[in-house]
Amino acid sequence: MTVARRPFLGKLGKHLLLLPFLVFALFPFYHMTLTSLKQDRELYDRFAVPLIITQGPTLEHYTKLLWDTDFLIWTKNSLLVTGLSTVVSVVIGTIAAYALARLKFAGVAAFGTGIFVTYLVPTSLLFLPLAQIINWIGMGDSKWALVLTYPTFLVPFCTWLLIGYFRTVPKEIEECAMVDGATRIQALWRIVLPIAVPGLVCAALFAFTLSWNEFIYALTFTSSSEQITASVGVTTELIRGDIYFWGSLMAGAVLGSVPIVILYVFFLDYYVSGLTAGAIK
Amino acid sequence: MAVRAEEIRVTGARPGLVARVRALLDREEILGPVFVTPALLLLLLLVAYPFVVALYFSMSNAFIGRPSEFIGLRNFVKLWESDAFRQTFQNAFVFTGIAVVFKVVMGIILALLLNEQLWFKRMIRGVVLLPWVIPTALSTLGWWWMFNSLYSVVNWTGIATGLMDPPGPNWLGQRYYAMAAVITVNIWRGLPFFAITILAGLVAIPKELYEAAEADGAGANARFWHITLPLLKPVLAVVVLFSTIFTFSDFNIVYVLTHGGPINSTHLFATLSRMIGIDTGRIGEGAAISLYLFPLLAFVVWAQLRFVRKQTF
Numbered sequence A: 001m002t003v004a005r006r007p008f009l010g011k012l013g014k015h016l017l018l019l020p021f022l023v024f025a026l027f028p029f030y031h032m033t034l035t036s037l038k039q040d041r042e043l044y045d046r047f048a049v050p051l052i053i054t055q056g057p058t059l060e061h062y063t064k065l066l067w068d069t070d071f072l073i074w075t076k077n078s079l080l081v082t083g084l085s086t087v088v089s090v091v092i093g094t095i096a097a098y099a100l101a102r103l104k105f106a107g108v109a110a111f112g113t114g115i116f117v118t119y120l121v122p123t124s125l126l127f128l129p130l131a132q133i134i135n136w137i138g139m140g141d142s143k144w145a146l147v148l149t150y151p152t153f154l155v156p157f158c159t160w161l162l163i164g165y166f167r168t169v170p171k172e173i174e175e176c177a178m179v180d181g182a183t184r185i186q187a188l189w190r191i192v193l194p195i196a197v198p199g200l201v202c203a204a205l206f207a208f209t210l211s212w213n214e215f216i217y218a219l220t221f222t223s224s225s226e227q228i229t230a231s232v233g234v235t236t237e238l239i240r241g242d243i244y245f246w247g248s249l250m251a252g253a254v255l256g257s258v259p260i261v262i263l264y265v266f267f268l269d270y271y272v273s274g275l276t277a278g279a280i281k
Numbered sequence B: 001m002a003v004r005a006e007e008i009r010v011t012g013a014r015p016g017l018v019a020r021v022r023a024l025l026d027r028e029e030i031l032g033p034v035f036v037t038p039a040l041l042l043l044l045l046l047v048a049y050p051f052v053v054a055l056y057f058s059m060s061n062a063f064i065g066r067p068s069e070f071i072g073l074r075n076f077v078k079l080w081e082s083d084a085f086r087q088t089f090q091n092a093f094v095f096t097g098i099a100v101v102f103k104v105v106m107g108i109i110l111a112l113l114l115n116e117q118l119w120f121k122r123m124i125r126g127v128v129l130l131p132w133v134i135p136t137a138l139s140t141l142g143w144w145w146m147f148n149s150l151y152s153v154v155n156w157t158g159i160a161t162g163l164m165d166p167p168g169p170n171w172l173g174q175r176y177y178a179m180a181a182v183i184t185v186n187i188w189r190g191l192p193f194f195a196i197t198i199l200a201g202l203v204a205i206p207k208e209l210y211e212a213a214e215a216d217g218a219g220a221n222a223r224f225w226h227i228t229l230p231l232l233k234p235v236l237a238v239v240v241l242f243s244t245i246f247t248f249s250d251f252n253i254v255y256v257l258t259h260g261g262p263i264n265s266t267h268l269f270a271t272l273s274r275m276i277g278i279d280t281g282r283i284g285e286g287a288a289i290s291l292y293l294f295p296l297l298a299f300v301v302w303a304q305l306r307f308v309r310k311q312t313f
Helices: A007-037 A060-068 A071-102 A108-120 A123-136 A143-149 A151-168 A171-179 A184-195 A197-213 A216-221 A230-237 A246-280 B002-011 B017-025 B028-058 B074-080 B083-114 B121-133 B136-146 B153-160 B175-203 B207-215 B220-248 B252-257 B269-279 B283-291 B293-308
Strands: none
Touching (some): A007 A060, A007 B121, A007 B136, A060 A246, A071 A151, A071 A184, A071 A197, A108 B293, A123 A143, A123 A216, A184 B028, A197 A246, A216 A230, A230 A246, A230 B136, A246 B121, A246 B136, B074 B283, B083 B220, B083 B269, B136 B175, B136 B252, B175 B220, B207 B220, B252 B269, B269 B283
């Protein structure tokens, strides 16, 4: 009853209840960033308070990461692999989704089920045979193997997501265009795709995020420092022997997340809608 | 374009190749297969074929760089005789069971809170979703540091608030603590998916139902158990099925945080499969281990197709 009489306090209470969840979500990032900015003598002082910086911040871990390791090469590899596999997957996924959402042809139901089933296949089920196949075709330890294999999980995702978007485009608009003499491909290109742009953006964002975050394929199919991606580079090359350089390690984890964070800040709403669309539609 | 096509027909001339292709592509039964061919090829060559290869490997003594022989089910039998595998089998169920239960309960609570009128609504959602979009391997490195045996901030906080006796647990070096640590990170990373999806389910529940229930004198508790929860069931079913398969097959968190240790106590099928198949080169055995993910995957696919999606193409 107090809640009803004092809406302000009730609202404040809800925020207080949310607080533990927000701290839980954010704290690891806060601590990672903080560690990456600390000087070594504070970092390895067991009596220092770990929650704040007391002896002044430093960028030495970042400069060390950028100039003394191959971090920039790994990032470049990540960008190349992610960019290419995203473009390929969105194109393949778009036409497949259009066919599934709109066209009647033999085998359409079976193909739709096939797409859905592969959407659920975890990457850890097939990485061993895929590693062998990649060796057989001579792509062992090459980032191109990642460009080839990432679409296996991106295409089912993009297709599934886009089927939902295409179904929201009224059939009549397309039919009107076709009555006016446009071919089906022209109708798709000029009418349907422009309407489905939010869906395409969403598919591209998720494809980019999923392939940037991919780990087990990258870890298994590539190993030399010229070929590996940022996640793999930071987790394997920066950890050598028993001495860890925690500052640089955390700097690598922070910088390796930056491209995704930038996208995230600009396209938050797409992430929210894509996440729910992927699971519910 | 249309004019040109008509001209060709009117003049009765043999249409050119381009025009013929264009006319063919305008027919649904032709364009459909053409449009799905790239995706189909991809799925056949890089999903279906590797799956067949995995089945063969699992029944062979394949070893890196050596021709393999068919040995039937011997790998599967051998696995059951190994302590590491039996431990892994148990771990997979403990890990998945505990993590999914926590994610469901916390996900519902968080979604209910997010569904309220809030200040900075968009920013709060952004914060909640963040763990889900950051590369897991990298954020797990942050947790690795937080659980470090000497400099753990978790222990420091625990000791400072009097919740732990110094020096606090060695999180990644003791078996039950290590399992608790990997489960915690999995919950942290998976909770956003639950919360945001359940939130979408909550938003879809008609307001009138709550108003009617309130008019009938139903309290907040009754409204939750008799309206919210039953109507959330379909969404919860999808989320749980989805999360079960991806938690069961998790690799990144365990690989980065514990490498399956101490003494195999946190190994999951994916990490053990990689250790046996890649690090020791016994591909046959490794493939057999990862195929243990398959029955659960088959069940989830069946359940999703049977109960959740009644979509027709």
